[in-house]
Amino acid sequence: MSGQELGGRLHPLAVLLIARRFVGMSLLPAAALLLSAGTKVLVPLLVTALLVGVPLAVLSWSRFRYRVAGGRLELHSGVVGRKVRTIPLDRLRGVDLTASFLHRLLGLVRVEVEAAAGGGSRAELSLAAVSQSDAERLREALLGRARGVEEEEPGPRRLYRASPGLLALGGITSMRYLLAPAAIVGFVFNLADDLPGDIAGRAADAAAERAPTDPVLIGLLAAGAILAVVLVAAAGSLLVDWDFTLEDDGERLTASRGLLTRRLVQLDRDRIRGADVRDTPLRRPFGIAAVTAIAPGLRGRTGGTTLAPVTHAAAAAALLRSVDPLAPDPRAPLAPHPPAARTRRLVRTLPLALLSVVAATVAMVPWAIAAAALLTASAVVLALDRYRQLGHGFDGRRLALRGGSLLRRWSELDPGAAVAFELRSSPGQRRAGLCTLTLHLGQGAGSRRALDLGEEQAAELVARLEPRILAPLVASREAGRGPG
Amino acid sequence: MILRAPANAIDPRMRTYWTVQALTATAVLGALVATATTIAAVLGAATAAWAVGLGGGLGFVIVGVSSLVAVRLAYRHFRYEVTEHGLYVARGRFWRRQQIVPHARLQTVDTTAGPLLRAFGLVAVQVSTASAAGGISIPGLRRPVADELVTELARRAELEEGT
Missing domain, CATH: 1.20.5 (Single alpha-helices involved in coiled-coils or other helix-helix interfaces)
Incomplete structure (x- = not known):
């Protein structure tokens, strides 16, 4: 404990962001009123909203204070009822800095504090907007305790940086958009239901009237649609992962990404118990894949554990080794299943x-x-x-598993990270001499399984995986041969 | 067989408990079939009454017999054991499932008993881990056996804490 003391409030401009949240809440009702009642009702209503909303935002800003002292983080808030939230610093799992587009225009940062609450559930605190320098100081005060003296010495090492070309290629080959059409259709229909005056119905009629009957035109339209999907996929990937950079300061990995909203996520190195490498049939010809860390206890937020959104196979292997020195090479052959x-x-x-x-x-x-x-x-x-993709391998320290086809996943993990082991077999599997081995990781890291292992393979693997816990349970026929 | 069977069976009274449950469900089905047949007969739809009565009756018998068999199998194939380093539970005759939770990974051990289970003098023991999918539940043990199991698990979990 360095006993750093620090306190303050949100940046004054945060009032704007708080007010924007109020506006956001009242935007839909206001739009509905505008459409149904016209401006006569709306203007007085808007004035009232401003008269109430702005002072409320200012008041809620003035009541919000944060304080780091005595090994604790305290957040004081509340307009009507006062609320104080306290978190011991040794319960902190990470501090994330995010900047939305509006934040970046104003030079502000949103700070999210991730904490492990008792009983394994997680509590999260956030500071809507502080200045860049306050955010840095706050992060130092919150996490600095563990850094000690060496922190000043070597600068952080860059492990990965995304190039725009690779990101665009990654977006196009992600195949996630195959799921999108259903979502878009659902969204459009929901929207159409909410629009007044049957605009949607008339639009659909008009579209049906002009619908092309010429096969060439239909073909052109389809090609155009595919091109649009591909462009949107590339743009989406660029937007979210723009300039994705992964840095390593020896204790923590820091990933920053995003074009408009810039996110900064930190991950303790010693929480990492393995990694996943994912690709798709479209990615395989290019030899590119996405790398994510397996880090139980880290909230399963999208991209929270991403190490590299897209990278070449050779770079992925190097990245894995620098994050987890025991990691096997993802390109190494695995034992096939029977x-x-x-x-x-x-x-x-x-x-x-x-x-x-x-x-x-x-x-x-x-x-x-x-x-x-x-x-x-x-x-x-x-x-x-x-x-063909099914395979497993165990080198005594890391278990490697591969499965899936359209979304192929290769995982390497420390079997010691499993909170439970499970063997399953259905009648059909037993007739074929197969079974499925699952390692449950929990805490948001999910499970990893070896599908349709041969029974002999399973017995051998189980005995070697956890010699202390599992080997004594292996049936005597296998145990007679000696484990491993 | 990859893993040997765990040493202990659950309490034999679980057979009766599950049988009562299965018979209750079957009785509800039987009552539904009888009602539907009566209604059809009263309305004068003789063919429908016959169809519902025969089909429903057949379904009633099949459900009743198969659930009685399922109860016997579920009881016979549910086994558990506290080994030196973990809790080991096996269940199922056809869809076999074997779970092992290392003592070091154990988070909570709960004992619960609904009114019916209590009437049989039994309790259920639930073991949870950090993974929702990695939990184990042992459905029927006599109170002293369950207490002993809970104490044993707690003791071993504490021993393994440092490793």
Whole structure:
């Protein structure tokens, strides 16, 4: 404990941000009023809102204070009821600095303090807007305790930096947008329901009237739509991960990213128990993948544990080693799962696909037959690839697992990070001599599983994975051969 | 068989407890079928009454018999054991599931008992870890056995804390 003392309030301009939150809350009702009642009602209403809202924002700003003293962080707030939240500094998990576009215009930063509350649940505190220098000082005071003297010596080491080209390529090949059409359709329909005067209905009619019937035009439109999706995907990736930089100061990794909203996320190195490398069939030809850390206890916020949004395979291996020195190479071959696993993958996908072929044939609709045949063919290709991707390896310290096809994931992790081990087998798996081994990590890090391991493989792996805990449980036939 | 079976069975009274539960559910189904048949008969729809009565009756018998068999199997294949370094639970005849929670990873141990379970003089022991998917529940133990299990788990968890 360095006993640093620090206190203050939010930046005066934070009033604007607080007020904006009030505006945000009343924006929809106000818009509805404007549409239904016109400006006569709206203007007096707006004036009232300003008269009430601005003093309220100022008051709530003036009541908000933070203080770091005696090994604690205190936040005082509340307009009507007073509230004090206290967090011991040794409970802090991390301090994140975020700057939205508005924040950056005003030169402010939002500070989010992540703390482990008792019983494993998490509490989070945030300071809506402080100046850059206050934020830096606050972070030093909150986290500085653990840094000690060496902190001044070497500057942070840069582990990764995203280039715009790679980010754009990553966005295009992420394949996440395959899920997007459904979301967009849902959004549009929701919006259409809320619009007054059946605007949506009239727009749809107009669109239907002008709908193209020419196949060439339809083809062009489809091509245009695909191009638009690709551009949006690239732009989205650039927007979110612009200039993603990962730095290592020996104890903590600091990732900063974002074009308009800039986020700064910190991750304690000794919380890292492994890593995931993800890619898609579109990414594989380019040899690029995304790298995330497995860090139980860190809130599962999107991108919170991202180490590299897109990187080349060789760079990914180097990055993994610098974050987790024991990490195996993701490109290293893994032990394949028995051929019975391939049969099982096929058996599990084919019935539905074949059923669609039968249904289409019975209905005698030519294009449906073609579509069903295509579906069946892609189901087979997918099942075969899902089998080919299955693999595991254990070098005595890190377990490597691979699975999935459209979203392929290779994981390496310390088996000691598991809070529970689970072996499952269905009747079909047992007939084929297979089983599934799952390691539950918990605390937001999820589970990692080895799907359809051969029984012999599973027995050997289980015995070596945790010799103390699991090896004594292995049935005597396997134990007779000696574990590992 | 990859892992050997855990040493202990749960209390035999669990068979009766689960049977009571299964029979209650089956009885509700039977009552529904009987009501539907009566209504159809009163309304004069003889064919519908026959169809509902026969189909429902068959369903009633199938559900009743299979749930009785399922109870026997669930009881016989639910086993648990406190080993030196972990709690080991196995369950299921067809969909087999074996879970191991290392003592060092144990977060809370709860004992709960609903009114029916209490009437049988039994309690359930729930073990939770940091992972929602990694928890274990042992459904029926006699109170002294459960208390002993909880004490044992707490003692071992404390021993493993430093490792």
